[in-house]
Amino acid sequence: MAIDDERLMAYADGALSPDEAAEVERAIAEDEALAAKVAAFADSRTMAKRALGAAPPVSDTLAATIRAMAEADAARRQAPTGSTQVIDLASRRRTVPFWQLPIAASVALAVGVLGGWVVSQRADKPAGIAVAVIKEPALVEALTTAKSGESAEIGPGVAFTAIASFRDGEGQFCREFEQDRVGDASVVAVACRGDEAWSVRFAVASAASDETGYVPASSLDTLDAWLSAIDAGAPLSDEEEAAALADLR
Amino acid sequence: MPDRFSEELIALLPNLRRFALSLCRRGDLADDLVQITAERAFAARDRFDPTTRLDAWLFRILRNAWIDHTRRTTTQGVTIEISDAPDAVVVDGVRDMEAILTLRKAEAAIAELPDDQREVMVLVCVDELSYREAAEVIGVPIGTVMSRLARARLAVAAKMGIK
Known part of the structure; x- marks a missing residue:
C-alpha cells in the first residue's frame, strides 16, 4: 500500500508503533525515493533544532517583571484566607482559528x-x-x-x-x-x-x-x-x- | 518564595518568547505575549495538570493571547526576522563558517514558511512536542498538525538542497 508523507515523517520521528514501523521499513527497502524522503524528514528536524538552537535569554526587564509576578503569586497562595480560585475562562475555549x-x-x-x-x-x-x-x-x-x-x-x-x-x-x-x-x-x-x-x-x-x-x-x-x-x-x-x-x- | 511551578515557568521564558516570535515576528510584541502568558498562567495555575508538560500548557495560553491580539488589530506592523539574536551561534574559526552558513540558510528557510507551518515546525522540531501535544496547543486535529509539519519539513529540506 502507498505510504504517505505523514507516515514517513512519523517513522523518521520514531512516532510509529513497532508494527507500523516495520511496514514502513519494508516499503522503503524497496523504494529509494521513500528512503530519501525519510532522510529529508530527519535532516529537516536536525537543521531546525540546530538553527533555532537554544532560545536566546529574555530581556532583564521582562525576566524581572515575571519574577515579580511569581513573588506576588507565592504571597497570594500563602495568604491565610486562601486565594479565590481564578479560572482562566479564556483558555477554556478551544482555539478556533x-x-x-x-x-x-x-x-x-x-x-x-x-x-x-x-x-x-x-x-x-x-x-x-x-x-x-x-x-x-x-x-x-x-x-x-x-x-x-x-x-x-x-x-x-x-x-x-x-x-x-x-x-x-x-x-x-x-x-x-x-x-x-x-x-x-x-x-x-x-x-x-x-x-x-x-x-x-x-x-x-x-x-x-x-x-x-x-x-x-x-x-x-x-x-x-x-x-x-x-x-x-x-x-x-x-x-x-x-x-x-x-x-x- | 517562588515554588517549582514558578521556577519552571521562569526557566521556560526563552522558549515562550521564541514561540511568540515564530507567531508574531516582533520582539516587542513577543515580550508582551510572554508577559500576558505568565499573568494568565499564574491566575490559572490550579488548572494545570502536573502530569502533562508545562511548556505545552504555556504555549497554548500564549497562542490564545496571540489570537486575542490578532482579533483586536488587523494591522500587522513592522516585522523583523524570526531570530532577533542573530549572533547566538558562536563563531569558532573558518572551518565552522560553512556550518554557520548552513544554519543561517535553515533559519531563513523556516522564516519563509507560511505561518501555520512555521508554528508546528517550532513546536515539534525545536521544542520537541509530540504531534498530539502540538495539536492541543494549536487546537486542531492531529492529522492537521502532521500534514502541516510534513509540508513544512519537505519545503525546508528542498530549500536546503536535501533531496
Whole structure:
C-alpha cells in the first residue's frame, strides 16, 4: 500500500508503533525515493533544532517583571484566607482559528431568536420566554456529530462550527458552537443535552461580520461570565468528546 | 518564595518568547505575549495538570493571547526576522563558517514558511512536542498538525538542497 508523507515523517520521528514501523521499513527497502524522503524528514528536524538552537535569554526587564509576578503569586497562595480560585475562562475555549470567528464588536443578547430555534410556543397558553428545545434536524445532527473545530453546513448559507464541549455543574453534556448566516448576525451559543433533546442555554448574537473578520476578544466576555456562573468544567479532550458523542447515538 | 511551578515557568521564558516570535515576528510584541502568558498562567495555575508538560500548557495560553491580539488589530506592523539574536551561534574559526552558513540558510528557510507551518515546525522540531501535544496547543486535529509539519519539513529540506 502507498505510504504517505505523514507516515514517513512519523517513522523518521520514531512516532510509529513497532508494527507500523516495520511496514514502513519494508516499503522503503524497496523504494529509494521513500528512503530519501525519510532522510529529508530527519535532516529537516536536525537543521531546525540546530538553527533555532537554544532560545536566546529574555530581556532583564521582562525576566524581572515575571519574577515579580511569581513573588506576588507565592504571597497570594500563602495568604491565610486562601486565594479565590481564578479560572482562566479564556483558555477554556478551544482555539478556533480567528478567521473562522467572524464576529464584529457590537454584541446583543438574543436568547431564542435564532433561525429555526423555536422558543416554546403553545396556542393555549402564553408562551413567555422558555428555554428553547432544538428541533431543527440539521442542527441536532451537527451537535451530535461534529467534533470541536469542525464546521458543517446546516442550511443554505448557514454554517455551523463546533467550538468546544464541556460538562456543566450537574454533569450535563454541553457544546459551545457558532452559527454564521451569510449577511446576518453570527451567533455564539451553548446547547446542553437533556434526556432526549438539545436545548439552547445561552446565545449571543453579534452584528454581521465585517470584511476583516476579526473579533474583539471582549465580545466573548459575556459567555465567559455565564460559563463561570454555571460552574462549567474544563473543555473535554478529543477522546472524552468522542466518547460523549458516541453515547448520544 | 517562588515554588517549582514558578521556577519552571521562569526557566521556560526563552522558549515562550521564541514561540511568540515564530507567531508574531516582533520582539516587542513577543515580550508582551510572554508577559500576558505568565499573568494568565499564574491566575490559572490550579488548572494545570502536573502530569502533562508545562511548556505545552504555556504555549497554548500564549497562542490564545496571540489570537486575542490578532482579533483586536488587523494591522500587522513592522516585522523583523524570526531570530532577533542573530549572533547566538558562536563563531569558532573558518572551518565552522560553512556550518554557520548552513544554519543561517535553515533559519531563513523556516522564516519563509507560511505561518501555520512555521508554528508546528517550532513546536515539534525545536521544542520537541509530540504531534498530539502540538495539536492541543494549536487546537486542531492531529492529522492537521502532521500534514502541516510534513509540508513544512519537505519545503525546508528542498530549500536546503536535501533531496
